[in-house]
Amino acid sequence: MNFLKDKFFFSILLFLLVFFMQGVFNLPVLDRDEARFATASKTMLETKDFIDIKMQEETRYKKPIGIYWAQVSSNYIFGSPPFDKIWIYRIPSLLGIMISLLLIYKFLYSTYSREVGLLSVFFLTLSFLTISEIHQAKTDAMLFLFITLCNILTIKAIFEGNLKKYFRIIYWVSMALGILIKGPIILIFTIFPLVLISIIQKKNFFNLIWTKVGFSIFLLISIPWFILISLKSNGLFWHESVINDLFNKVRAGQESHGFIPGYYTLLIFLFFWPGSIFIPSLILNFKKKFKEYFFENHVNCFLILCFLLPFILYEMIPTKLPHYIFPAYATLSILVAKEIIMRKFSPNLLN
Numbered sequence: 001m002n003f004l005k006d007k008f009f010f011s012i013l014l015f016l017l018v019f020f021m022q023g024v025f026n027l028p029v030l031d032r033d034e035a036r037f038a039t040a041s042k043t044m045l046e047t048k049d050f051i052d053i054k055m056q057e058e059t060r061y062k063k064p065i066g067i068y069w070a071q072v073s074s075n076y077i078f079g080s081p082p083f084d085k086i087w088i089y090r091i092p093s094l095l096g097i098m099i100s101l102l103l104i105y106k107f108l109y110s111t112y113s114r115e116v117g118l119l120s121v122f123f124l125t126l127s128f129l130t131i132s133e134i135h136q137a138k139t140d141a142m143l144f145l146f147i148t149l150c151n152i153l154t155i156k157a158i159f160e161g162n163l164k165k166y167f168r169i170i171y172w173v174s175m176a177l178g179i180l181i182k183g184p185i186i187l188i189f190t191i192f193p194l195v196l197i198s199i200i201q202k203k204n205f206f207n208l209i210w211t212k213v214g215f216s217i218f219l220l221i222s223i224p225w226f227i228l229i230s231l232k233s234n235g236l237f238w239h240e241s242v243i244n245d246l247f248n249k250v251r252a253g254q255e256s257h258g259f260i261p262g263y264y265t266l267l268i269f270l271f272f273w274p275g276s277i278f279i280p281s282l283i284l285n286f287k288k289k290f291k292e293y294f295f296e297n298h299v300n301c302f303l304i305l306c307f308l309l310p311f312i313l314y315e316m317i318p319t320k321l322p323h324y325i326f327p328a329y330a331t332l333s334i335l336v337a338k339e340i341i342m343r344k345f346s347p348n349l350l351n
Contacts, residue, residue, distance in 0.1 A: 061240035066180030093141035123275035146178035157208035172214035176221035
């Protein structure tokens with residue numbers, strides 16, 4: 001396959017970029033968190049303090065530094081004082097989603113078929129969550145990129161039985177950047193499914209992505225800022241981000257976002273439409289071929305766990321917002337696309 005000669009897909013990608021740019025440029029601030037992220041990034045630009053996180057004089061320690069650095073970089077490239085154009089702060093989100101779509105298509109094209117790649121990207125593009133997150137200057141689109149990259153590399157390693165060293169290094173760099181974007185949340189979508197599949201299959205799949213060099217680079221990228229902010233804030237960062245933000249969300253519904261289990265189950269049929277139309281068929285086929293899907297096919301098992309594990313975990317957490325499970329939509333789109341193409345074109349595609 002010469003991926004660069006796939007003019008049809010690149011034409012679609014260019015159309016999507018132009019289409020989404022209209023909203024990125026023209027829509028007003030859509031969410032209070034978007035305004036807060038942009039304000040904190042603007043404060044960073046004005047004060048030239050790239051370690052601390054403040055909204056003017058007020059500290060903002062809910063999330064790590066990664067998204068602010070991305071938004072500051074976007075302003076250095078596209079912006080100018082007084083740095084008040086919201087669309088510039090949205091560029092990292094736009095790039096995060098668009099690069100993710102490109103990576104998903106390239107991987108599925110080379111691993112399965114062009115049709116699976118196109119269908120998966122089609123379902124993701126039309127997802128309400130994708131459309132929402134691509135237009136907001138928040139963390140979720142960038143986190144989606146790094147989770148997608150990590151899981152694609154893991155699937156590639158499981159599929160091929162090995163992973164080249166430079167791919168393993170890319171994996172750990174992506175993990176580090178994900179940590180800087182939203183802390184340990186990336187582990188729920190990447191490492192947790194990898195650990196669980198190793199337990200289910202009684203095989204150490206973690207070895208497929210492990211490298212001492214890669215892990216050392218991971219530590220060098222992810223750790224220094226946390227040390228600096230701990231010193232600068234006298235430990236306040238950890239109290240605000242871990243106790244007041246993370247633990248309180250796990251313990252009880254925060255900021256009027258508390259819902260009972262079943263919230264994501266109901267909303268997936270709206271937010272993953274039209275791909276959600278095929279979820280009942282996927283579930284029925286999964287029940288019929290449970291042993292084949294879950295124990296005999298390691299790739300399918302990992303894909304299922306990458307969706308189910310975060311989905312179930314977030315259903316159990318009292319604080320719920322639709323975008324919390326957005327990264328799991330990538331693997332769900334792959335499962336649905338494979339199921340449709342398998343039924344129509346090749347019964348042996350998933351083997």
